[in-house]
Amino acid sequence: MQIFNLNMQLKIYFTILLNLILLVACSDPNNQSDVISEPSNYFQTTGYAQGTTYNVIYKDEKKRDLSKTVDSILKAFDQELSIYVDSSTISIVNKLPKDSSLQLMNKPLFEACFRLAKTVYNKTNHSFNPAIYPLVKYWGFLNFEQGDTLHLQSEIDSLLHIIDFSDSAIFILPGDNYNIIYKKQTASFDFNAIAQGYSVDVIANYLDKLGIQHYMIEVGGELITKGVNSKGATWKIGIDKPIENSKPGEEEFQIIAGLSNHALATSGNYRKFYEKDGIKYSHTIDPTTGKPVQHQLLSTTVITKNCALADAYATAFMVMGTEKTKTFIQDNPDLQLSVYLISSDSTGNWTTWQTEDFGNFIVE
Numbered sequence: 001m002q003i004f005n006l007n008m009q010l011k012i013y014f015t016i017l018l019n020l021i022l023l024v025a026c027s028d029p030n031n032q033s034d035v036i037s038e039p040s041n042y043f044q045t046t047g048y049a050q051g052t053t054y055n056v057i058y059k060d061e062k063k064r065d066l067s068k069t070v071d072s073i074l075k076a077f078d079q080e081l082s083i084y085v086d087s088s089t090i091s092i093v094n095k096l097p098k099d100s101s102l103q104l105m106n107k108p109l110f111e112a113c114f115r116l117a118k119t120v121y122n123k124t125n126h127s128f129n130p131a132i133y134p135l136v137k138y139w140g141f142l143n144f145e146q147g148d149t150l151h152l153q154s155e156i157d158s159l160l161h162i163i164d165f166s167d168s169a170i171f172i173l174p175g176d177n178y179n180i181i182y183k184k185q186t187a188s189f190d191f192n193a194i195a196q197g198y199s200v201d202v203i204a205n206y207l208d209k210l211g212i213q214h215y216m217i218e219v220g221g222e223l224i225t226k227g228v229n230s231k232g233a234t235w236k237i238g239i240d241k242p243i244e245n246s247k248p249g250e251e252e253f254q255i256i257a258g259l260s261n262h263a264l265a266t267s268g269n270y271r272k273f274y275e276k277d278g279i280k281y282s283h284t285i286d287p288t289t290g291k292p293v294q295h296q297l298l299s300t301t302v303i304t305k306n307c308a309l310a311d312a313y314a315t316a317f318m319v320m321g322t323e324k325t326k327t328f329i330q331d332n333p334d335l336q337l338s339v340y341l342i343s344s345d346s347t348g349n350w351t352t353w354q355t356e357d358f359g360n361f362i363v364e
Helices: 006-027 067-081 089-095 108-123 130-138 153-160 192-209 307-320 322-331 356-360
Strands: 042-049 052-059 100-104 170-174 179-183 215-219 222-226 235-240 253-259 263-268 273-276 279-282 297-304 338-344 350-354
Touching (some): 042 067, 052 067, 067 192, 089 108, 108 192, 130 153, 222 235, 253 297, 263 307, 297 307, 322 338, 350 356
Antiparallel strands (some): 052 215, 100 179, 215 222, 222 263, 235 253, 297 338, 338 350
């Protein structure tokens, strides 16, 4: 039996990927910026990737323009992990028939997300489940267009049989010069709930390799910080109030967290939902029932050292609900997760709960 060391394997993936990135960065004649820097030598690059926006702020005494390389990293994620790119690695895996395999050559992003997702899947008793993708499509959360779709229990039950992410359904084994993914069941996957966080971690590792000591990296609301901002203070991160249909930053913040050398991810049901026949359907699907969750948890914020794990656990907690999340955190202190929950009570008013150490991050 082979023993899999997750942390060691991820370090290998980081090294392979970053060596490729650094090679491109060093050979790109346009990578050196001629932009006049601010006195503080802080720079910013923004753009679109993974169906969302990204924002990277960093301090660099060498005044390097890292925008092209950051953009290249995020494009690499789309090439391996986007379900909207037909030629991506995950799209090819999703099209594989039952009892088939695929060689994975130079696919460090896909493999790392796969490994991380397996870890959280097992740790959360399947509350985090990337194989939920068929049910997400069935309930209309890829385009939020339901029309006259009738949701039948028999159809939901049939889909519940194929949302298996266990080792009996899909797994990766090492080959001679590459790894091999084996797909034993008819299933399809979506790593979006961990890939954005992992892309933040990869960019952070790239900046660390360059010796950059102060940065804030944000992709689709998932972020990581290091050092201080241009004012010499910890990075200030606003946590949105869970107001229906609000845009990020549009309303007053629920709280403002001060972060340095930590990652943060927030997941919620107050933006991604639709209503039909007077019933509100949340985009969070419970993998045990095959239906949108019906509990009162509105928003979950997780702070930890790793953005991919913050991203995944925030998603898992939205499936669990408030009470199960509290129990999970109490039973797993080794994960070192700082958590802030916003729920709706029976009267529609908001209630909050936080781990004891989360108060250390609140500045307003």
